[in-house]
Amino acid sequence: MVRETKFYDLLEVPPTASEADLKKAYRKKALRLHPDKGGDPELFKEVTHAYEILSDPDKRHVYDARGEAGLSEQGGMGGMDPQDLFSQLFGGGNGFFGGGGPSRGGPRKTKDLVHRVHVTLEDLYKGKTTKLALTRNRICSKCKGKGGKEGAVRSCHVCSGRGIKVTLRQMGPMIQQIQSPCDECSGSGEIINAKDRCTQCKGKKVLPEKKFLEVHIDKGMKGGQTVTFHGESDESPTAEPGDVVIVVEEKSHERFKRQENDLIIEVEVDLLKALGGGQFAIKHLDDRALIVKLEPGEIVKHGDLKVIHGQGMPSQRHHEPGDMYVRLTVKFPDSLDPSVIPKLEAALPPRTPVESFGKNIVLDEVSLDDVDTRSRGGMRDDPMDEDGDGEPRVQCAQQ
Numbered sequence: 373m374v375r376e377t378k379f380y381d382l383l384e385v386p387p388t389a390s391e392a393d394l395k396k397a398y399r400k401k402a403l404r405l406h407p408d409k410g411g412d413p414e415l416f417k418e419v420t421h422a423y424e425i426l427s428d429p430d431k432r433h434v435y436d437a438r439g440e441a442g443l444s445e446q447g448g449m450g451g452m453d454p455q456d457l458f459s460q461l462f463g464g465g466n467g468f469f470g471g472g473g474p475s476r477g478g479p480r481k482t483k484d485l486v487h488r489v490h491v492t493l494e495d496l497y498k499g500k501t502t503k504l505a506l507t508r509n510r511i512c513s514k515c516k517g518k519g520g521k522e523g524a525v526r527s528c529h530v531c532s533g534r535g536i537k538v539t540l541r542q543m544g545p546m547i548q549q550i551q552s553p554c555d556e557c558s559g560s561g562e563i564i565n566a567k568d569r570c571t572q573c574k575g576k577k578v579l580p581e582k583k584f585l586e587v588h589i590d591k592g593m594k595g596g597q598t599v600t601f602h603g604e605s606d607e608s609p610t611a612e613p614g615d616v617v618i619v620v621e622e623k624s625h626e627r628f629k630r631q632e633n634d635l636i637i638e639v640e641v642d643l644l645k646a647l648g649g650g651q652f653a654i655k656h657l658d659d660r661a662l663i664v665k666l667e668p669g670e671i672v673k674h675g676d677l678k679v680i681h682g683q684g685m686p687s688q689r690h691h692e693p694g695d696m697y698v699r700l701t702v703k704f705p706d707s708l709d710p711s712v713i714p715k716l717e718a719a720l721p722p723r724t725p726v727e728s729f730g731k732n733i734v735l736d737e738v739s740l741d742d743v744d745t746r747s748r749g750g751m752r753d754d755p756m757d758e759d760g761d762g763e764p765r766v767q768c769a770q771q
C-alpha cells in the first residue's frame with residue numbers, strides 16, 4: 373500500500389505503474405509541459421522531480437513506504453536540473469528538438485527544419501501553391517547508413533559505444549551527474565577506420581539531398597500559421613526524421629490592412645462626390661474591382677467609416693468572407709472661385725453666427741496665415757524637439 377500518491381498523480385499514473393509506464397507518462401507530460409514549448413516551468417519542474425524519484429527503485433520504495441517526508445529525511449541527491457534529466461531521456465542538449473548524442477530511450481527525432489515564407493495578402497485571399505527548395509540529409513544509399521563496409525564499424529572503446537561520457541560533480545552535499553558527448557567518437561558511439569569508410573558519404577552515413585516541396589497556402593490563412601511536412605527533415609541512422617515546418621508570414625499590403633477576416637481600406641473622395649454623390653472604385657485582392665456608389669443627397673463626412681459586407685478575407689475553414697471596412701476621407705479643393713459662393717450659400721445651411729461677447733471684451737481683428745511648415749513642421753507637440761535654430765514654432769502675425 374502506498375502512503376501518498378502525489379508523485380503518481382503528477383505523472384497521471386496509478387501507483388502500480390511499471391518503470392516503462394512511468395517513463396512513457398513522463399515523456400508525454402514533459403513534452404507538453406516543456407518550457408521551450410510554452411509550458412509552465414514550475415509544473416515541469418515538479419513533474420520532473422516526481423519522475424526522478426519514481427524512476428529510481430530505491431527512492432520509489434522509500435516514497436511508497438513513507439511519502440515525501442521519508443525522502444527528505446533520507447537527504448542525498450536533491451535537485452537535479454530538470455533540463456538535464458530531460459536531455460538524458462530524450463537526447464538533446466542542443467535545444468529541444470533532437471541533436472545531441474544517442475539517448476537511452478524513446479524514439480528520438482532529428483531537428484525540425486523551420487522555413488519562413490513571406491506571402492502577399494493577394495495570395496492569402498486567393499490561395500496559392502509555392503515550390504520550396506530545401507536541402508536536408510538522407511541516409512547514404514551506398515552504405516545504407518552504416519558509414520562503412522560490413523564489420524568496419526566498431527564500437528567506441530572509450531565510451532563503450534554509448535557516445536556519452538558521464539562526469540560527477542560535487543555541489544555541496546549533492547552530487548550532480550553531467551553528461552556530454554564522447555570526445556573520441558564525437559558522440560556517435562562508433563569508430564570506423566579511415567580505409568574502411570564508405571566512399572560515397574565518407575563515413576558520415578548521410579548525404580545532403582535537395583528536394584522541392586509544394587507548399588499549399590490555403591485561402592484565408594493568417595500570418596504565423598504553419599504548414600508541416602512530417603518526416604521531411606534530416607534522416608539519421610539513429611533517429612527518426614523530424615518535420616519540415618513552414619511558417620507563413622503575411623507581407624504588409626500597401627492599401628489594405630487586415631484584422632482577422634476583415635479588410636480595412638482608406639478611400640479618399642473629392643468634395644463634390646462627398647456632397648453630391650458619385651462613384652469610386654476599390655481594386656480588390658483578386659481580379660475584380662468593386663464599384664461603390666455614393667447616393668446624391670447623402671453626405672460623406674471626413675473620417676466616416678462604412679462597411680461593404682462579404683468583401684473581406686475568406687475564412688480558412690469554410691471560406692466564409694469577412695467584411696471590408698472603408699474609411700472615407702474627403703479631399704477639399706485648394707481654392708474656389710468667389711463668384712460661385714452665392715450658389716453654395718443657396719444650397720448649404722447658413723453660416724453659424726460669430727460668438728458675441730460682452731461690452732468689456734475688446735474685439736481685435738487679426739489675420740490668419742499659413743504655418744511655415746518648412747521651419748518647424750507645423751504645430752506638432754513634441755517636447756523632445758527643443759528649438760535649436762531660435763525660430764518660433766508658429767509664425768505669429770503681430771503688428
Ligand SMILES: [Zn+2]
Pocket residue numbers: 512513514515516517518519520570571572573574575576577578
Ligand atoms: Zn555511405
Ligand SMILES: [Zn+2]
Pocket residue numbers: 528529530531532533534535536554555556557558559560561562
Ligand atoms: Zn566514444
